Amino acid sequence: MNLELRHLKVVVAIAETGSVTKAASQLGLAQPALTAQLQRIERTLGGPLFERDRRGARPTALGELVLSRARVLLPAMKGLQDEAARLAGASGSEALSRYRIGAIGGPILGGMVHRLSMSQPDAQITTHASYYVDELANMVLAGKLDYAQVGVCGDAIPSADYGLVWQTIAVDAVCVLMPEDHPAAKEVDVDLAELANEQWVGSTGDGCFADCFAAACARAGFTPRRVLETDVRGCVDMVESGLALGLCQPTFRPPASLTHRPMRGAPLRWRLVLGWHPDSPAARSAPKLMEMAQEAYQEVVARNPLYVEWMVDYPHLGGSAEALAPLSGR
Numbered sequence: 001m002n003l004e005l006r007h008l009k010v011v012v013a014i015a016e017t018g019s020v021t022k023a024a025s026q027l028g029l030a031q032p033a034l035t036a037q038l039q040r041i042e043r044t045l046g047g048p049l050f051e052r053d054r055r056g057a058r059p060t061a062l063g064e065l066v067l068s069r070a071r072v073l074l075p076a077m078k079g080l081q082d083e084a085a086r087l088a089g090a091s092g093s094e095a096l097s098r099y100r101i102g103a104i105g106g107p108i109l110g111g112m113v114h115r116l117s118m119s120q121p122d123a124q125i126t127t128h129a130s131y132y133v134d135e136l137a138n139m140v141l142a143g144k145l146d147y148a149q150v151g152v153c154g155d156a157i158p159s160a161d162y163g164l165v166w167q168t169i170a171v172d173a174v175c176v177l178m179p180e181d182h183p184a185a186k187e188v189d190v191d192l193a194e195l196a197n198e199q200w201v202g203s204t205g206d207g208c209f210a211d212c213f214a215a216a217c218a219r220a221g222f223t224p225r226r227v228l229e230t231d232v233r234g235c236v237d238m239v240e241s242g243l244a245l246g247l248c249q250p251t252f253r254p255p256a257s258l259t260h261r262p263m264r265g266a267p268l269r270w271r272l273v274l275g276w277h278p279d280s281p282a283a284r285s286a287p288k289l290m291e292m293a294q295e296a297y298q299e300v301v302a303r304n305p306l307y308v309e310w311m312v313d314y315p316h317l318g319g320s321a322e323a324l325a326p327l328s329g330r
Contacts, residue, residue: 005077005279006163007041008070010034011049015067018056033160040161081279096146096285102128102136103149104205105232107251108169108272111296112149112289119288131205137162140275146282147274147289151249153212154269164275165286169293170301170319173311174213174268175260177239177246188310189264196222199244204229213247216267250307251300262307266314272297294319 013023024034042048049063059067099116103109109127116125128145130136136148141162149169152158157166176190184190196217202209210227217224228244239246239258248260249270274293276282297319301308311317 003041003044004163005074007037007044008066008074010037010041011063011066012070012074014038014050014057015059015063018058020050020052020057029160037160077279096123096281098124098126098146099282099285099289100126100128100144100146101149102130102139102145102147104131104133104136104151105129105203106149106151106249106272107253107300108293108296109149111299112292115292115295116289131203133158133205133207137164137275140164140277140280143277143280146280147276147286149272149274149293152271152273153208154271156208156271157273158275162275163277165278165283166273166275167286167290169272169274169290170297171269171271171317172250172301173262173266173307173314173317174270175248175250175252175262175307177235177248177252177254177258177260179239179242180257180259182245185259185261187261188306190261191220191264192216192267193220193222195245196220196224199225199228200247201228201230201235201238201244202247203232203235213268216263219267250304251297253303262310266317269317 010023010027013026014020017023017026020035020038021031024031027034029037038049045062045066047062048060049066050057050059097120101109101112113125113127116123128136128139133148133150133152136145136150137158139145140148141164148164150158154171158164176184176195178185184194200213202213213227214224227247228238230238235246235248236255236258238244240255246260247268248254250260250262252260254260272293274286274290276286276289301318308318
């Protein structure tokens with residue numbers, strides 16, 4: 001692991017608060033995530049930076065050395081960023097002229113691109129598709145992308161190891177994709193326990209979705225048959241052929257002869273998030289991109305009035321204030 005400015009910020013925060021727990025709160029991180037990050041920093045530097053006991057965390061000799069350098073480097077970098085921002089403002093343009101957005105499928109990307117094109121007709125907009133959060137996050141970290149629009153299991157957030165800021169666009173109930181004549185399609189939602197004998201198919205990707213689905217099935221009283229993984233077209237083909245039921249988002253527009261229904265009680269959720277590097281030029285335009293992403297979500301979800309009506313009984317879903325409550329992302 002290469003040492004970065006964000007790692008120095010972690011060391012300074014722990015030293016100033018005298019506690020890993022307090023530093024985690026200050027940085028907006030879960031305490032275990034910050035502890036793991038500190039351990040990686042210490043391995044990189046070759047020794048412990050703090051002595052930790054019930055009284056708190058105190059810098060070791062190595063820690064004092066790192067702190068002395070960090071207290072010079074961090075203000076210098078902040079000064080450089082401030083001067084660069086002032087220069088950019090003096091040139092008359094706070095908005096980016098180029099937007100590079102990576103995304104894991106779904107209709108929100110199209111809505112974002114459309115809104116960007118309308119607000120900045122001369123902006124250069126490029127997109128990159130991937131099934132993997134890890135790939136997109138590392139491309140943002142490497143400066144190859146400005147933003148990553150991804151999805152994760154409902155209560156999760158992409159790893160703090162990426163060093164990116166992640167904000168929630170919306171949280172949705174995972175839906176079951178099925179033929180229109182399937183018995184479960186007669187209801188406004190489906191009882192997962194009644195689908196215990198079904199074969200399943202879902203889109204490929206990383207993260208904990210397969211494990212979360214298995215846990216939801218276990219809570220419903222059964223162990224699911226093997227979940228097949230393929231691309232979106234393959235999922236549709238398998239559902240159309242009657243080979244399996246699919247797992248999808250409520251914003252997915254099924255082809256003729258197929259439909260989808262949310263799972264009763266929302267035992268499985270999907271969180272749509274937008275990520276960017278906090279020290280990049282893209283961070284200045286992030287609030288605008290977030291607003292466009294949320295508008296795109298509202299536009300797309302409105303095409304599914306049955307789901308919108310169903311969500312009335314689930315106030316923690318959609319783009320509600322509860323759904324958008326911040327989670328630890330750095």
